[in-house]
Amino acid sequence: MNALVEAVLAQHGRERPALVGEGFAHSGRETLRAVCARAAYLGDRLAGAAYPHVGLLLENTPAYVWWLEAAALAGATVVGVNPTRRGADLLRDLTHTDCALLVTEARLLPLLADLPLAIPVLVVDSPEAAEALTPYADAGPPTTVPAPRTRLLLTFTSGSTGAPKAVVCSQGRLARAGDKLREQYGLTDADTGYACMPLFHGNALMGLWAPLLLAGGTIALRRRFSATGFLADVRAYRAGYFTYVGRAVSYVLATPPRPDDAENPLRLGFGTEAGAVDAARFEQRFGCRLVEGYGSSEGGCNLRQDPAAPPGAVGREGSGPYDDLAVVDPETGEERPRSRFDAAGRLVNGEEAIGELVNRTARAGFEGYWRNERAGAARLRDGWYWTGDLFHRDADGWFRFAGRSADWLRVDSENLAVADIENILARWDSAAAVAVYAVPDPVAGDQVMAAVELRSTGDPLALAAEFAGFLGEQRDLGTKMPPRFLRVVARMPVTATHKTAKTGLREERWDAVGDDLLLWRPYGRAAGAELEYRPFTGADREKLAALFAEHGRSELIVRNRMPRP
Known part of the structure; x- marks a missing residue:
């Protein structure tokens, strides 16, 4: 059974819109029709390719979702291309991931100017694209359903600390991640999720698109994140759920407050790195709880969120049924002592308590990096998955994030x-x-x-x-x-x-x-x-x-x- 493909096909019977956004509203039936046409096109277009990889250089538009879901039906792999990359870096992303086709839009074509691309480019809002898809307009679902192990995504890491790596994600892993959030947060076909984070990254794909698709809900799209447009959007689309990263939350909080800020349909935001202070400010101002998670596009280690977590804690157990998480010395692998705090809440034994978070379950959910075995081996050592992130764990088992591996200071020893x-x-x-x-x-x-x-x-x-x-x-x-x-x-x-x-x-x-x-x-x-x-x-x-x-x-x-x- 492929839960992701089944969810795509189930859109045929949706009464509520599947996609809404800036000037559009598409029913589930319309969405599936567009997806099937593109899946048939990909089946023919990529048939002779060494790898059925299609790069999506698109902003958050219906086209992104249609081509993403088409790849799921066709058994192809989507490479989410970062539109802020330029020149040689952008070319490197496309060639490194063996893209056989690039799908983009007219407004982003200047990014490709003067690049020596050796692959065809389909511009979704051009007459040529309409002509190319016309023969497939009445295509139905494929007769063969891809297996859950089929590679669906090559998602680049954020690149905040070096050259981004392309993380492999299968249809099965994405479905499992989405279903956990769907179940945990009670998402149903009556819910609308607001996708203001870029779809080329795992935050929006794993945290919003997948759980809303599996729930049969509606996805509201914003081309690019806008702090000033945030509240107006969630009201217009009646969105109760959204995903975030911490900096985006701080930008929303920096907008001028209004007395009616709490009059909105939001009930839950899910994301990372908002910080306890901003999370409290957000809930007080907008009446919406932010749930902090810990995870990564790699999927090797994810902490299960718990409403009972004390301030600053992320969770105290992994989200997988067989996870075995620990904070260890990155050199020796020995487990670190539990963290202790004084009456003022200061960590008093950081020197001995802070270490690297690992998952001692072999491989966990990590499926590797594309054409980067060295980086993959660094993640998987001695049968463990090493996150590269710093944590400490208290006597009650709560894990607290202490920074990335580069976020470590040594002051006066x-x-x-x-x-x-x-x-x-x-x-x-x-x-x-x-x-x-x-x-x-x-x-x-x-x-x-x-x-x-x-x-x-x-x-x-x-x-x-x-x-x-x-x-x-x-x-x-x-x-x-x-x-x-x-x-x-x-x-x-x-x-x-x-x-x-x-x-x-x-x-x-x-x-x-x-x-x-x-x-x-x-x-x-x-x-x-x-x-x-x-x-x-x-x-x-x-x-x-x-x-x-x-x-x-x-x-x-x-x-x-x-x-x-």
């Missing part, structure tokens, strides 16, 4: 988790968005640097005093946690999937901040002035460079000085 610091800084009322990352210390280890997007601008000295005063009020702020540097950015850099892009921030440090305001706590201040901030000047930069040179660490501050494009 003490290991710190970026996520812990970000959660504290997110409480600052003046901050619309916060990112914390490591920068080198002139003597040894790291220092804490934070970038902040403000809700409004003001006098730098007043801002410095306000920030220091805020830090002084945080009882759970450890003595090593206050940022050495605070960069005020006009807009937090994000990836195409709205995750914070820290790579550029780390590389720029205090060197390539442009016109951004940069505050810092100078070295050598008296203990009583520990939390005093002032603007970072050219003279400060020279003195800091001399300090690095004095300790033989100059090479740490001359690398990667090129600013972000």
Whole structure:
């Protein structure tokens, strides 16, 4: 049985619209007719291809869903192409994944200009596409149903920490992931899910499209995420469910509040990295609970969400029936001691408790990376799935996210988790968005640097005093946690999937901040002035460079000085 294909075919009997959005509403019958025509076209067009891979360079439109579901019927594989990629990077994505056909739309054609593409391109809103599909207009469902193990997706990782990898996802795995969410959140054919996250990424596909398709519900599409259009959309489409990433939530919260914000049909949002502060603010303002999950496109380790979770916890068991999750030393594989907290809620044994989250069930749900065996082997070592993410686990078994593998700081010989610091800084009322990352210390280890997007601008000295005063009020702020540097950015850099892009921030440090305001706590201040901030000047930069040179660490501050494009 292939549950995903059955759900696609079941749209024939839908009375409610299957797809709604900006100027369109398509019934289930209309949707299936469009899907079957495209499935028949793919069957013929890809018959002689080495791999039946079709790239979708499309925004969130009905065409994306039609071609995605057509691939499911035809046994083809969809490569979700990121429209923010350019030039050689975009060409690499298409060639690396062995695309035999690229489907795009006229407004995105400029992205392909001057690229030496060796594959045919079908422009969905062109006369040529209409002509190509005409012979298949009356095609019915295929007579042979693809097996659940058939590869459906090659989904690129977010690319926030390096070149994106193409994650393999079968029809069966996607159906299982979607059905878990459908059941867990009680989604039915009466529900509408609002797809404001890009469909080329796993967040929208696994978290929204699959569960709503399996439930027989309606999917509301937004071409591209809009914070200002968010509330109007969910009201217009009567959407009760949506998926998110943390940065998107912060953008919605940054819109001007209105007294009727809570008058909306939303009941649940599912996503990642919103943070406890923003989640509470969102529920208070919009009357909608955000449920934080932990998982990845790879599928090797997913934590089951639990409404009873204490603040900051994600879950305490895996979502699979045979998962065996643990926090271990990434070098030795030995399980880390359980985390402990003081009366103020500060983690008191992070040095020994924080480690890498692993699934000790062989392979778990991970199906590999396309043409990247080395990266796949790094995920699967000694029969375990290694997430590359930092966690700690308390005495009651609750797992708490501590950051990505790159989000680890060592300040004065003490290991710190970026996520812990970000959660504290997110409480600052003046901050619309916060990112914390490591920068080198002139003597040894790291220092804490934070970038902040403000809700409004003001006098730098007043801002410095306000920030220091805020830090002084945080009882759970450890003595090593206050940022050495605070960069005020006009807009937090994000990836195409709205995750914070820290790579550029780390590389720029205090060197390539442009016109951004940069505050810092100078070295050598008296203990009583520990939390005093002032603007970072050219003279400060020279003195800091001399300090690095004095300790033989100059090479740490001359690398990667090129600013972000």
